[in-house]
Every structure is written in C-alpha cells, then in structure tokens.
Amino acid sequence: MSEPYATTANRAHTRARATRFDAPGALGNGMAVVQTLRPKAIFAATILGIVILGAFLGNAIWQVDPSFQQLNARLLTPLSLGSDGVYHLFGTDHLGRDLLARTLAGARISLLVALLAVGVAAVVGVGVGLASGVFGGHLDHAVMTCADVQLALPFTLLAISIATITGPSLLNVIVVLTATGWVAFARVVRSQVLSLREMDFFTAARSLGCGPGRILVRYLLPNCASTIIVISSFAAARMIVAEATISFLGVGVPSWIPSWGSMISEGRTYLPVAWWVAIIPGGAITLSVIAINLLGDWLRDTLDPRLTSPNGLSGIQQRNGRGRADAAQA
C-alpha cells in the first residue's frame, strides 16, 4: 500500500537536504531559522509558551486548589470576586471551583498525555518502521497488515470500549492513544527507509562493511529525524484532541483529575446559564491545538518540504499516515 513512489523526487529532496546541512556553521543555521520564522510561527510559539508555562508554573503563581469546592460561590462570572476574597479571573463552575486553577491543571494533563503518548508512539512506530524497511520480507508484510488493521478499527469506539471494560485511568488513555498513534510513524519511516536504501551512501556504507546496527543509527535514523519531528508535532495536536474527546465522553481521565475534556462535559449542562464553564476550557484546547498545528506546519515547511506538496500519489501516503485517526474523532 505504501511503497516509496516517485523516488526521483525523494532523491532530489534528500540531496537538497544534504546540501542544507553544509551551511556554514551554527551561526549560518541560526540565521536561516530566523529568516523562515513567519508571523504564524511566532504566534504559535507564544501560545504554546503560555500553555507550557501555565502547566508547569501555574500552581506556583495561581495558588488556588483546583478541586476546592465552595457551593456558595457557584457559577460566578469571570472577573468576579468570591465571598472569601479570592479573585476568580475565569469565574467558577457548578461546584464553586475556580476555573482558572482547573484550566491550568487541565493543561498539565493534556500536555502530559500528549507528551507520553507521542513519545511512546514515536519510539514504537519508528522502531517498527525502521525494522520493516530494513529487513523487509515477511516482517514487513506483518507490520503493514497490523497497520491496516489499526487504521480499519474505529478509534473512539475502541477507546470507549476499553475504558468501559477496564475502568477509566490515565494509563489506559495513554495506552489507547499510543496504540493508535504508532501507525503514522511506522508508515512514513518505513517508506523513507525504502527510498534511502536506494541511495549511494547506503551502498557505500554497506560495501565498507557497516553492520545493520551502525547503518540504522548512523545513516538511516538521522535522515528520518526531521520527518519524525514533523509527524510528532501533528500527532501531539491529535492526541490532545483525542484525550479531550474521550474525557468528554466520560471514559478518559478519571473524573477527580481536572481535564479539559471533562470540564467541557460538566459545563455542557450549564451552557444556557453559564457559558464560561464549557467555553473557557474549550477555548484552551482550541488555541493549544491551533498553536501545535501551526508549529507543525512551520516545522514541515522548514525541515521537510517534500511533505508539503501532495501530488496524486502522496495523497495516498497522507491518507495512510493520518486519515483514519482524524476521521474517528468526528
């Protein structure tokens, strides 16, 4: 299904990349990066910076317990002052909990889940993709069939079933997300390896007596690195939405841990009387996802131009890598 089509294009691309690595020293590279920074990249970096800072330092700056209930301060509007003198910048929810504190705690969960799930999925997917591309044969067939099975299974439904059977837990969420996330990495890395194998440096390395391990680490992995980074960023955006989706449906992160998805789910009931309870965490998810997607775009434009221009064939590649999981979240 995803042989490396159009290897001429790949070769030209890799040649271009090879020359780019020859840029004169660190300063030259730095200048190149600065020149490609566009407004959208700056916007993305700013938002992400705020989210990351909020997630890690939020507790120290905003010292309000996200789970502290205060029933006489229910559904306070944003920018209002509680009876105990606590200023509620984002208002409070139906149990009188401070929404800013909960949004910050939610950021921590979202980032944690996204980082862990993408990390594990990347390690598994890259490992499998490398092995599949290098060894080929039966292993390759088996791996690609597994990938097809994974893509054919409806993600949301499967996640919910697993959570119902085993009970909601953070670990489950990460396992489910990893199980669906590895395919994108495996497919793209595999097809890159297949095209890299055609190149002269690969033949040269082999004829010089390099073992498979050395070829993997010294030649194949570095050449796949930029693609892996680009896929990781898009995968992170998808993971955040996926976590929020299954938490929204009540089977993701356990209810005592504040998460953006479950906050929206709780706020849904109060939408007619208190819009902020659902809209604020929803806005937080949307902004974070936009920022990560923009960052991914920028990384792709900068690191891996081949991925930007889908011709008739790379449409299939795109679909193989990303189509299914996205569709499942609708």
Place this chain on the structure above:
Amino acid sequence: MIVYLVTRATRGLIVLILVSVIVFGMSLLAGDPIKLLILTETSPEQLEQLRSAYGLNDPAAVRLGRFLEGLLRGDLGYSFRYQQPAFSVVAERLGATLELALVAMIVTLLLALPAGVVSAVKRDSLIDTVVMAGSVLGHSLPSFFLGLLLIYLLSVKLHLLPTSGRGTLAHIVMPSVTLGLFYAGRTARLLRSSMLEVLHQEYMRTARAKGLAESIVIGRHALRNASLPVITILGLELGGLLGGAVVTETIFAWPGIGKLAIEAVIARDFPIVQAVVLLTATTFVVINLMVDILYGFLDPRVRLTRT
C-alpha cells in the same frame, strides 16, 4: 493487473479476519454476558445451564470458530438489550447515519471547493491568508466543542435551530456543519496544494495560449486534474462517516450508528458494538480497495511498483 488486484483483495481479507479476531477478543474481555442478561435472582445451577446453552463454557478457540462462522452467514450476534439480532438493530439506524454523512459531505464540498480553488489561484493574497487561517481553525476545533458552540449560539442565544434530534431539515443543519467544517478545513488545504502543483504544468500554458476563458482553464483543466488526491481523501472520510460520527451524533442526539454504539458500550451490549466495529472496518477496507483499484487504472506506475 490481475496479480495486483488479487494481492490487494487478499490483504483486505486478512485485515478483516484480524479485525474479527480482535472484536471477538473484546467480548472475552468484557466478561460474562449471562450476568448482564439475568436480572432476577438465579441459582448458580441455572446460570451454569444457561452458559452451556449459549456455549459459553467451550474453549475460546471453539467460540472464536463459531463466531467467525456466524460472521460468514451474516450473523453478528444477538443484542441482549434490544432482544433482536445485532445486525437488524444496526441496520435500522443506518439510514440516519447515511443521511448525516451525505449532507456533511455536501457541506464539506460547498465550503472546500471554492475556498481551495480561490486560495490557490490568488496565492499569497489576503483571501488566501484568510482561507488558510480558517482551514487551520476548522480542523483544530474539536468537533465536540464546535458542536457545543453552535448549540450555544444558534439554539440557546438566537433560538434559530433545535438543539438535538432528527426529523426536519432544521435538525440536520448543526450536526452536518459540525462535521463539514472539520473536513472542509483539511480538504481546502489539500485542494489548494494540489491546485498549486497543477497550475504550473505546461498544459495550463497551452490551454491559456489557445485563448480559452480563464474560468474554463481553471475549472476544466486545473481543477479536474487537481481533484484526484482530494477525491481519495474524501472517499475515505465518507467511509469513516458511514461508521457513525460517534461524537457528533452523541452531542446532537442524532439517532445513527455512532450514538447507538456509545449507548451499547455503556449498557455493555457488546454484540452491537462488535457489529458497528465490523461494519466500520469493512467499509474502510472496501473503500481502500476501491481506491487502490481506481489508482491502478488511472496510474500505471502504481500497479507496476506496488505488488
């Protein structure tokens, strides 16, 4: 070509068999269905009798064999909750899902076609920037949040549309827009980059040199050639939608397969869940196969390199 087709079909079949095995494994993990079936107090002996009557005491391998054999006969199991074959319960809801999927696709095309074409033709203009920003927004908004936003604005605030359910034309507006915006974002982007590639081809210059009107050059020469990857993606997404848009159907209480599946999971009515998973997987595999065949016909390079 024959070899290519057979290889693709065999692969699809293997995938479906593996999916069935996974789906069966799910029912093993789900635990004893008899306990869910029996509401009144039953003696352990009677439970045991029921178990052997349903064949639940047989080894897993035997039960798997029976399950697969049932699938071949079109028997997807029996819903405990509806007291009906799972297949007919799912088939009943298929209409609603189909309706939503088709309308959502129309919304997607209405938004994405003009957006993608205009932003490619007027590349780097203000309108291009706006369209691309909209497309990032469209596919970054989680569908459950977009759904809530629409309900809040159009139902709660403006009282324009009913919040949920199915029936009149007004009911389908919000669910289809929720799905349509999500897909339109990606489709417009894909169409734009595909158009940009085509616009530089030599036949475009030829078409212009012949003195054809710009609308014909863009519409007939560019768009038609640029649409192939877009059709591929849309076909697959339509396939995904046929399996039920779980989240959107749940939010808008749309009585389709997706909502049915969620309810079934919560009620632990696993035959229904299995039926939906199998249906989705089959649709996916069949559409994949169709796309592969189509590509095999359209592009000889594909069938030569991919065996």
